[in-house]
Amino acid sequence: MPQEPIVKCENVKFSYPGQDGYALNGVSFSVQKGEFLSLIGHNGSGKSTLARLINGLLEADEGKITVLGMDVAEGKNVFEIRKHVGIVFQNPDNQTVASIVEDDIAFGPENIGVERGEIGRRIDWALSAVGMSEYRTATPSRLSGGQKQRIAVAGVLAIKPDVLILDESTAMLDPKGRREVIDVVTRLNRDEGMTIILITHFMEEALLADRTIVLNKGEIALEGTPERIFENGEALETFNLSLPKISVICDSLRSAGMEIPNLLKPEELADAIVRNFGSRGITSVQSAPAANKIPDSPHEWDIDIKNLSYTYSKKSPFATKALKGIELHIDDGEFFGIIGHTGSGKSTLVQHLNALIKLPQAEKHYRKPKTKKGTIPPPEPNITIGKFNLADRKTDFKALRASVGMVFQYPEYQLFAETVFADVAFGLKNYNKNVTDKEVEEAVKSSLEIVGLNYEEIKDKSPFDLSGGQKRRVAIAGVIVTKPHILILDEPAAGLDPKGKKEIMELLHKLHKEWCRTVIIVSHDMDEVAENCARAAVISEGRVFACDFCAKLFSRADELRALGLDVPMTAKISARLAKNGIKIYSDFTSADFTAKVIEAFEGGGNA
């Protein structure tokens, strides 16, 4: 007799009040005990709604949901069901109730009336399950995103649920944090037999599951093992999802005549390429060196940083050194990447570039630090951007900020005005008090249009009524409206689904060509930097670890990994190939890498 499913949805329909159409339109599926299910879909496909329905946070309009045979629609069951189904949400900051880790984890068990001694044991168990035992008395707000999210997982585990739902729990984390959380989840599934429902739009994560369901516009579009799902590359595109990058490379190599199955691990793909080369008798390859695209730079708006150090909360017991002597030069006209972990100092660094953090010499009450006799005083930090000297107190910092645009992480959270027009015009009016209405209108119109929005349609709307992707575009328009020469973006693609990410990156290239001369993106995603930037700097623990063309930078894969940094997927494959005598020198974009491999394959190794 087949086992009774632990979660069962039958023809579930749900619509949000005040919204047209169904968020979920007739969804049926069931989950078996011990199964690892991944649920993928574009933003707004209804996947988070589904999680809330299963847990009784929302109530379905039609259809039936049962958990362990209990109907969610019956009010008396909800409390019981929540004991069995735990949810970890997206934002790690908004799930903790206490200022001490153990108090927070105790919250769930306290709610269901577990006695004290047992709560203590559950805290021990939950913390060791997420690998955070040594943080029992830590303060959540001082932890990294990945650690915070693992605490949130532990808080849910302490209730001892049978099913763990992760509702885009990795969307706001950096790759390291994402890996930490995913490792915990896969271990729980494997070792503790916990049923997992993983909601995500990272294809790489969806692959880890036993079974995948693709949601599109509130309906189940595809269902099956991850391998089967990713055979439907084109179908996925139409659902606003994208294939994992590695699958794209597999596809193009296959169409060039190589025998490559659908592989999902870079090392396996490298081995498959080696086998293919071997079958043609190619055992050693030395491809042409990658072209370093040095842009023609007029050097009018070069950025030059010297000896930059910075300490937060100076003179307090919590002083932390964020920057320890940064030296960096960025040419006028570059598309530049700044890479590093959360907490590496990269955000602090870019905030210096438009004097949001001023150099000490530029502060009003600056006094030269006294130095002991006989010692050499530490070199003074210095930044110049074009004609601006940021160490000079008399520099026109307002003009500087108008020339160096800065888009913060999740810029849509800064929108405030009543209409899109007013919000975009805000910066322009701040920088130029004498601007005429007509000039404002023209500037707002052209900047909204270049970010891909319809001016007439959107200008009088409230920014809060827009979709997530539109909000981000409006926020970017609000920064570029002053026509800055240099545009800096902190994690421009954070939290977007694959299609949204791709579109934002395309937008940035368009801006680089037509609007701003220099574009600098700050990112923790190595693949994003490798695909988009010509040159990049790696920041690690407040220092520049390396600054070079991507082609050279990522060929140092081993060193980067030793620092605990990830490398682009193409770099992983290249490194493995090189160990087998096949040296492919690409700029680590997947297009260039694939082309080089095919060239070598067809040219018999003498590409």
Place this chain on the structure above:
Amino acid sequence: MLNDVTFGQYYPAQSFVHRLDPRTKLLALIAYIVMLFVANNFYSLFACFFLLCVTVAAARLPLGSVLRSVKGIIFILALTSVLNLFFHGGERLLWQWWKIKIYYEGVIFTIFLMLRLIFLVLGSSVLTLTTTPVSLTDGIESLLKPLKYIKFPVHELALIMSIALRFIPTLIDETNRIISAQKARGADFESGNIFKRIKAIVPILIPLLISAFRRAEELGDAMDARCYSGSKNRTKYKKLHFGGRDIAAFAAFAALIAGVILLNIYAASIFPQIYGYIRLS
């Protein structure tokens, strides 16, 4: 703007006072404040000061961090002393200008009052410097527990305090981020008259409010999902324990109460020659 907000005043250290149960410290502070007001002469007042000094020494606090708290009440100190100085009557006239008279008794009384206020603030700052806001909340919750029987929502109040504490650093970070972002768009928060400045705050306040509401909603969902259903049938993991230290502290403060009362009664007979000069009328 909010760069150097280190949350609360807590001064991390390992000391006798730091390790005391928060309830002991709260009760001791109450006893100390009551004694400051019971004291009706300088001897009693200095008995309180003596215990304060012992506590500061036992807490291993840097003197500067304790004294800094006085800075916050300088205005009140100045105001009350000026009022008392000019309006306190007496017998021995020291100085007169037009209708304003200063008496010797007024000076003595003003000094007494200032010391009382300063000791009060110093004592409270010892509590906040040695106790984390979290354990302070635990202490308050535990002390208020008897109020449950008159249907006072003790648990809810404690939860609200705990969540507020938890979100203060998060919201400070958020505020800093929004300020930076609007500054990068040319917003100016530091110049202009008061109306301009108030208007300049709008681009910070609105995003902050929206985000706070969003956070509240998400937190509500997360709490629901973790089976929160009010104080009914709820257990409590953290229990506070009185230890040997606390007994020692109680003994010290019992001694203070006894001392102050005795000094109040017998003050006149200690150094009668001096007492004549420092008597409060």
